[in-house]
Amino acid sequence: MMGGATPPAPLRPLVSRSWTRVLGFGLDPTHANARDPLPWAEVERRRHHSPLALVIDEIRAVLTSVADASRFIVVVTDADGIILWREGSAGVLRKADGLGFTEGATWTEDHVGTNAIGTALAEQAPVQLFSAEHFEEGQHPWYCTASPVHDPRTGALLGVVDVSGPALTLHPALIALVDTATKLAEARLWRHHEQSLQRLRRSAEHVLATTTGPVLLVDDDGWVAHYSGVLVRDRIAAPRADLPLTVPGLGLCLPERLGEGWLVRPDERGTSLTARLVSVGGEAVLEVAGTPDGDAGWRVSLTPRHAAVLRLLAAAGTEGMSAAALSRALFGDEEHQVTVRAEVSRLRRVVGALVAAAPYRVAEGVRLTCDP
Incomplete structure (x- = not known):
């Protein structure tokens, strides 16, 4: 244990790894370490720019409908571990306020020690922690279940969905519930991606209808919205203004900005x-x-x-x-x-x-x- 005594049961490997990391940060387990809350304007800015804003309603629909009855709160962070959204049981929210578990606070391991959000970010995997598995003593009355959310297009980490509440109210079904919420969020993000490509395709119909020869229409990340005269994968290298691009089957191309996407076709001038x-x-x-x-x-x-x-x-x-x-x-x-x-x-x-x-x-x- 942190105080030097032998723990009553062997530590789980995940908890042992986290405690080893956290001890290297020089944090104190006996009191609340700095949460470094951001100004509200910065929280709003991060919300606006977070892809999770597109699916926060779906996450709420799965989790918050039973939060009051089950006495837990739902927390969603960005990839930096900063809490952007938080709601649920009013009583648990008041307890969370006293712990600094609020919007704008940073809940990474290097700030608050072993906790489900920070450890899920560090491990890149779902995490459930109970009571004294947390590093800070103030978090011992809590359980936390967290799961990372990834961009289904690129695999990039977008943030974490967390459910937390009093330790004695932990229900074994919560792991499955959080897992369902994150899978739904990723599925919805993929659907938003498909709809974005459809909008790009519709906006370029007038140009594509008059374009001859092999051509691709792609978004800013290189995802293909339309192709003609060439077989391609779902994605090419991301286009950049004035930089040449090579595409299998097309050779050297100079991407042309078209609305919110790019028209990619061979250089007709035949120049090297x-x-x-x-x-x-x-x-x-x-x-x-x-x-x-x-x-x-x-x-x-x-x-x-x-x-x-x-x-x-x-x-x-x-x-x-x-x-x-x-x-x-x-x-x-x-x-x-x-x-x-x-x-x-x-x-x-x-x-x-x-x-x-x-x-x-x-x-x-x-x-x-x-x-x-």
């Missing part, structure tokens, strides 16, 4: 893109020339590692390099393939997919030269 890797004041810079039709060129600074990758791919030519080959060239062995894949992924976000994958290579339609 010329890029040059140079050193400016000791810094690696990639310079991409403009097109003969007057499109402006652009330049971007690169990290030494990204510059090294580009030089290797330029030397490899059309055959390209595998992750294993890049690992050998960069690190002297094949044990760093995960690192290589992550670095190339970051590089492609910077240079607008001038680098193609499978194998890694300079994309078709791009002529890259590297100064000594």
Whole structure:
């Protein structure tokens, strides 16, 4: 136990891992640590920008209808562990106020110790904690059941749904209830995504009807709303203004902004893109020339590692390099393939997919030269 005594029963591995993390933060288990509540205006701003605002009504429908009868409260946080929404039993809400369990408060492990919200964020998994499994003694009269909510499109963590109440009122069905609420929220988010693509498709109907040849219509994240003349997966690399994009089956494309989305089609001018890797004041810079039709060129600074990758791919030519080959060239062995894949992924976000994958290579339609 935190006071040094032997616990009456062995700690669950999840609780042991959390206590180990929390002890490293220097928190005090005998009193409430800082919750750092945000101003109400910032809470409102976060609510407005949170994707969970789209599904908060569905979460309420599942959980709060029985909150008063069951004596618990429902709490929804963002990915930073900041409480954005909270409602439920009036009596339990008053007790939560005294604990600092309020809107705007931060309930991550490094702020308030082991708790279902913070531990669910740390473990990226559903968590239920009971009584003295909490780090702070003030939380011992409570139980908490929490589950992360993820973006069904990308897998990104959006926040946590939590149910909390007096420890003696814990009902075993609450785990299933919270799990149902999070699954419903993720399903509704996917439906909102589909509806957004439908709206984008309708808004672009007049342009698509007069467009010939292969074409894609995608949203800002690269999700495909419409395709014609080319077989694609559900998603391509996210388009960016004035940055070239390579799409399997289309080759080199220059995305065009269309309403709230992007029109992606092959460069009809048939011109190649010329890029040059140079050193400016000791810094690696990639310079991409403009097109003969007057499109402006652009330049971007690169990290030494990204510059090294580009030089290797330029030397490899059309055959390209595998992750294993890049690992050998960069690190002297094949044990760093995960690192290589992550670095190339970051590089492609910077240079607008001038680098193609499978194998890694300079994309078709791009002529890259590297100064000594």
